[in-house]
Amino acid sequence: MKLVDEAGALAAMRHSQCSVVTVAIDQMMFHEPIRIGNLVTLQASLTYVGRTSMEVRVEVRAEDPIVGEQMHTNSAYLVYVALNEQGRPKAVPGLIPENELEKRRMLDGAERQTYRLQQRKKEQKEAVA
Ligand SMILES: CC(C)(COP(=O)(O)OP(=O)(O)OC[C@H]1O[C@@H](n2cnc3c(N)ncnc32)[C@H](O)[C@@H]1OP(=O)(O)O)[C@@H](O)C(=O)NCCC(=O)NCCS
Numbered sequence: 001m002k003l004v005d006e007a008g009a010l011a012a013m014r015h016s017q018c019s020v021v022t023v024a025i026d027q028m029m030f031h032e033p034i035r036i037g038n039l040v041t042l043q044a045s046l047t048y049v050g051r052t053s054m055e056v057r058v059e060v061r062a063e064d065p066i067v068g069e070q071m072h073t074n075s076a077y078l079v080y081v082a083l084n085e086q087g088r089p090k091a092v093p094g095l096i097p098e099n100e101l102e103k104r105r106m107l108d109g110a111e112r113q114t115y116r117l118q119q120r121k122k123e124q125k126e127a128v129a
Contacts, residue, residue, distance in 0.1 A: 015093065023081050044056050048109025051091055053081050060073045
């Protein structure tokens, strides 16, 4: 999970060219185990960008280096916020989709972000009550 967060943060830092902080990690399901000695590969890509926030999808694959068999073990969506020198949210460049798949992913990301913000509001209300 630490590797997933680090890979996601690096993708967000590359896009925003500044420091970032994790604000949300969506549910993470593990489909296959990662065994000792496996080669672990993480692929992180931006799927949605708001004003200061960035959603990143991280996909994890494990390979048995002896057999050469690769498996998709898990994936997750994480949200990072770009920070300025004062540690406050900073605007980031937009995301330009290059094909239909990327357009679809951005729309899906926007939907997930709307849901997260609804959950955030709910949690804030519950914390006050
Ligand atoms: C990140 C932080 C500085 C943002 O400050 P804030 O006062 O909440 O600022 P905002 O409400 O303007 O939110 C900034 C952005 O984050 C997004 N955001 C905030 N909380 C979110 C959540 N739970 N899920 C998804 N996005 C969230 C907002 O939508 C906004 O995005 P946008 O500019 O693209 O619309 C502050 O929330 C913080 O420090 N959080 C703790 C983060 C942390 O310690 N992480 C380490 C975990 S180990």
